[in-house]
Structure formats: structure tokens, C-alpha cells
Amino acid sequence: MTTPSATKRVLVKSYGCQMNVYDAERMTDILDGQGYQATDNIDNADLIILNTCHIREKAADKVYSELGRLRELKAERKNAGQDFKIVVAGCVAQAEGKQILRREPAVDLVIGPQSYQNLPELLARKSRSRHVDTEFPVDDKFKSLPSPSNERAKARGVSAFVTIQEGCDKFCTFCVVPYTRGSEYSRPVADVLAEVKRLTDVGIREVTLLGQNVNAYHGLDESGHSASLGELLKRVSEISGIARIRYTTSHPLEMDENLAFAHRDIPEVMPYLHLPVQSGSDKILGLMNRRHTMHDYLDSIAMMRRHRNDIVFSSDFIVGFPGETDEDFQATLTLIEEVGFASAYSFKYSVRPGTPAAEMDDQIPEDVKDRRLQILQALIAKQQRRHQDSMVGKTLDILVERKGRYPGQMAGKSPHLLAVAFDAPSDYIGRVVQVRITDSVTNSLVGTLV
Numbered sequence: 520m521t522t523p524s525a526t527k528r529v530l531v532k533s534y535g536c537q538m539n540v541y542d543a544e545r546m547t548d549i550l551d552g553q554g555y556q557a558t559d560n561i562d563n564a565d566l567i568i569l570n571t572c573h574i575r576e577k578a579a580d581k582v583y584s585e586l587g588r589l590r591e592l593k594a595e596r597k598n599a600g601q602d603f604k605i606v607v608a609g610c611v612a613q614a615e616g617k618q619i620l621r622r623e624p625a626v627d628l629v630i631g632p633q634s635y636q637n638l639p640e641l642l643a644r645k646s647r648s649r650h651v652d653t654e655f656p657v658d659d660k661f662k663s664l665p666s667p668s669n670e671r672a673k674a675r676g677v678s679a680f681v682t683i684q685e686g687c688d689k690f691c692t693f694c695v696v697p698y699t700r701g702s703e704y705s706r707p708v709a710d711v712l713a714e715v716k717r718l719t720d721v722g723i724r725e726v727t728l729l730g731q732n733v734n735a736y737h738g739l740d741e742s743g744h745s746a747s748l749g750e751l752l753k754r755v756s757e758i759s760g761i762a763r764i765r766y767t768t769s770h771p772l773e774m775d776e777n778l779a780f781a782h783r784d785i786p787e788v789m790p791y792l793h794l795p796v797q798s799g800s801d802k803i804l805g806l807m808n809r810r811h812t813m814h815d816y817l818d819s820i821a822m823m824r825r826h827r828n829d830i831v832f833s834s835d836f837i838v839g840f841p842g843e844t845d846e847d848f849q850a851t852l853t854l855i856e857e858v859g860f861a862s863a864y865s866f867k868y869s870v871r872p873g874t875p876a877a878e879m880d881d882q883i884p885e886d887v888k889d890r891r892l893q894i895l896q897a898l899i900a901k902q903q904r905r906h907q908d909s910m911v912g913k914t915l916d917i918l919v920e921r922k923g924r925y926p927g928q929m930a931g932k933s934p935h936l937l938a939v940a941f942d943a944p945s946d947y948i949g950r951v952v953q954v955r956i957t958d959s960v961t962n963s964l965v966g967t968l969v
């Protein structure tokens with residue numbers, strides 16, 4: 520690998536999930552070691568990386584229209600005698616591969632999520648030939664990606680993401696992840712602990728462990744034993760400086776009581792679980808190939824509540840999946856009423872080319888999807904607000920994250936991930952303090968330091 524002599528600037532534009540945010544940070548870190556400084560400003564960037572997401576409809580179309588704008592910028596730079604490189608990374612890169620190079624001549628490099636460790640070498644190539652790297656050597660990726668510098672880690676705040684598991688073997692019929700991120704892989708326990716330790720050494724107080732199926736984690740520990748997520752949570756909680764641990768995204772099929780024990784026994788594990796159910800209809804769950812029923816899901820919720828009665832839940836919902844009748848949709852609303860979610864992400868079903876659901880009969884008209892989505896979102900918003908309002912009068916532990924909007928104000932998060940604003944000294948950032956909640960306003964709570 521060659522190191523560029525003059526400092527260049529890279530803009531990583533990231534879309535989609537938290538795993539993409541984590542990957543964007545890792546790409547910035549690896550390029551930092553190659554003389555590329557991170558920038559937020561396209562006008563002074565020498566390199567742009569579009570870290571794409573394939574989960575939303577027309578994701579690829581949006582990438583191509585963004586690439587059209589970048590092509591013009593690249594032409595302007597060329598006329599001015601400047602170099603400008605365009606890289607497409609992430610799940611659209613993985614799914615579309617060579618097609619991107621064919622459709623958009625301005626793109627220099629297409630790189631899939633499992634190949635980011637190759638970025639410096641590919642960018643440093645003298646040859647002008649354009650390249651696609653969408654292999655799946657996931658083990659290499661984590662071993663080869665560097666840690667952020669201390670300054671960079673500090674600048675990212677008191678809370679950090681750590682990917683512990685990647686890929687998926689579940690093959691839900693609507694989802695592209697098994698094709699874009701490959702099969703399930705868990706990082707070894709020691710590697711995860713080392714990364715968390717490095718983060719706490721520079722003042723990180725909260726980690727969110729990430730994985731497409733994070734509760735399917737089964738990384739090997741030092742003695743060759745395959746550790747569960749519950750066991751990993753215990754090990755992470757023993758690292759000095761860690762105040763809070765979260766994890767996402769879990770799959771209902773992988774719920775086991777050890778995870779509930781972790782919530783019961785480890786104070787650092789926050790009482791919040793994102794457990795997507797997608798639908799409350801067993802027929803639709805079957806068509807989605809979720810491999811669990813609505814009752815299995817409710818049993819998991821009940822088990823978690825038995826061991827940690829203050830735990831709250833969030834979920835993902837897809838409305839208008841092929842074949843969804845009014846009765847199926849009503850079953851989803853009934854499930855939502857029964858669980859009482861603290862928050863949820865909800866989407867209209869949209870066709871993902873290459874997935875089994877794309878070929879299913881009985882696709883639902885857009886206007887029906889729109890109506891169902893509105894009804895579902897109104898119900899979720901009501902539950903969310905009820906949950907938030909129920910905090911007024913309580914004293915909560917708040918992790919202070921940053922300055923608030925007004926002078927003298929600080930902002931942080933409650934154990935249930937609610938945003939809280941209160942007056943406190945600015946050197947409280949990184950501390951967990953007690954705040955008495957006095958008011959509930961749109962999307963946040965207001966309180967007074969105890």
C-alpha cells in the first residue's frame with residue numbers, strides 16, 4: 520500500500536441502518552491512516568463514498584440519481600485539473616455490483632460491505648481501471664479494519680456502536696440482507712472486548728452492540744466455547760468505564776431465557792429491546808418466512824417482562840405485505856395493543872427485486888397500504904406518547920450526552936432511550952445523573968437535576 524503524500528479529504532455519505540453508520544466510521548478510520556481527512560463538505564472532498572442502503576424502495580434509483588449529480592461535479596473538477604473519485608459502498612453496491620460500473624461511467628470503485636479493508640489498496644492502485652469488490656471474506660474485514668484514533672473516537676461522543684455479528688441465514692421473503700451481507704458470522708469474544716476497551720479508554724460510556732441478528736451471536740471465547748449474547752453482555756459489562764449496554768437488532772426466533780437473565784442480573788444492560796415482529800397475523804408471518812407465530816412472539820415478550828418488569832419494547836412493522844387482508848392487518852393492530860410498544864418503525868411493503876415476495880400474487884394496492892400505514896402509525900404514536908408521558912414525576916438515570924439547545928442546558932437519554940433536557944454544567948458530559956422529570960413535550964422530556 521502507498522500512502523498519498525498530500526492530505527486528501529474524504530466524504531462518506533451514509534444511508535440506512537446503524538450498521539452502515541458503524542461501517543462509515545470504520546471506512547473513515549482506515550482512510551485516515553492513508554492520509555485522507557474526513558470532511559462533511561463536498562466542495563473540498565477529493566473522494567466521496569456513498570455508503571448505500573437497499574432496504575427502501577427505489578434505493579438503487581436514488582443512488583443512480585445521486586451518481587448523476589456527482590458525475591457532473593467530477594467533470595467540473597476534471598476541467599479544473601483536479602482529481603475526484605467516486606466510490607459506491609454498502610448494500611446497493613453488493614446487490615448491483617458490476618451493473619453500477621456499467622450504468623454510471625463516473626464511478627471508480629464499487630465495494631461491498633465485507634470488503635472495506637481493501638479500500639486503501641484499491642484507491643492507491645496506479646491503474647485507472649475501474650473495479651468491483653463484493654467478496655465475502657468477513658473474517659478478514661474485522662481483523663483488518665483499524666480502530667479510530669483517540670481524538671476521532673472522543674469526537675464521536677459518549678456512545679458508540681460496535682458490530683459483533685453480521686449477516687443473516689433467515690431468508691425472510693421480503694428481505695435482501697442474506698444476499699447483501701452474507702451468512703451469519705459472529706466476531707470472537709476477545710475481539711469485541713478489545714474494541715469496547717479501546718472505546719472506554721477514551722471516555723465512551725455506552726456501547727450498542729450491532730448485528731443483523733444480534734441475539735444469534737455465538738462468537739468463540741478464549742477457551743473455544745461458543746458464547747451467547749447473554750454471556751457476551753456479561754463480559755462487556757465487566758469492562759471498566761462501561762455504564763450502559765444496548766444491542767440491536769434481535770430476532771424472535773433467537774430469544775432465549777439467558778438473555779432475560781442478562782437483563783435481570785446485569786445493571787448495565789438497559790431495559791429496552793428492539794424485537795421486530797413485522798406482522799400480527801400468523802398467515803402473513805408464514806408468507807414472510809419468519810418461522811414463528813404471533814403467540815411465540817407474545818411468549819418472548821412475557822418471558823422478558825417476567826425477569827425485568829421495567830423492560831420496554833420496540834418493533835418493525837411492514838404493512839401491505841402480499842396477501843394481507845383487512846383481518847390480517849387487524850391482527851397486527853391487536854398485537855400492538857396487547858404489547859404496548861414504546862416505539863416502532865413502520866413501512867409499507869415494497870418489492871425488492873430478487874426476493875421471493877416480489878414474485879408473490881396478491882400484491883396490495885398502494886392506496887390500501889397508505890391507509891393501513893396511517894392507522895398503524897397513529898396507534899404507535901399514541902402508545903409512544905403515553906409511554907413518554909408516564910415518565911413525568913419520576914426520577915430517571917440519564918446519561919449526559921451533549922449540550923442542549925439552550926444556554927446552560929444539557930441533553931441525554933433515559934434507560935428507555937427517551938431524550939431528556941435539563942440544566943447542568945457542561946462538564947457533566949459522560950456522567951450518569953439523576954433527573955426528576957417535570958414535563959413531557961414533543962419527542963422529549965424536560966427535567967431537573969436531582
Ligand code: SF4
Pocket residue numbers: 687688689690691694695696697731732770
Ligand atoms: S431476519 Fe429477516 S428481515 Fe432480518 S435481516 Fe434476516 S432476512 Fe432480513
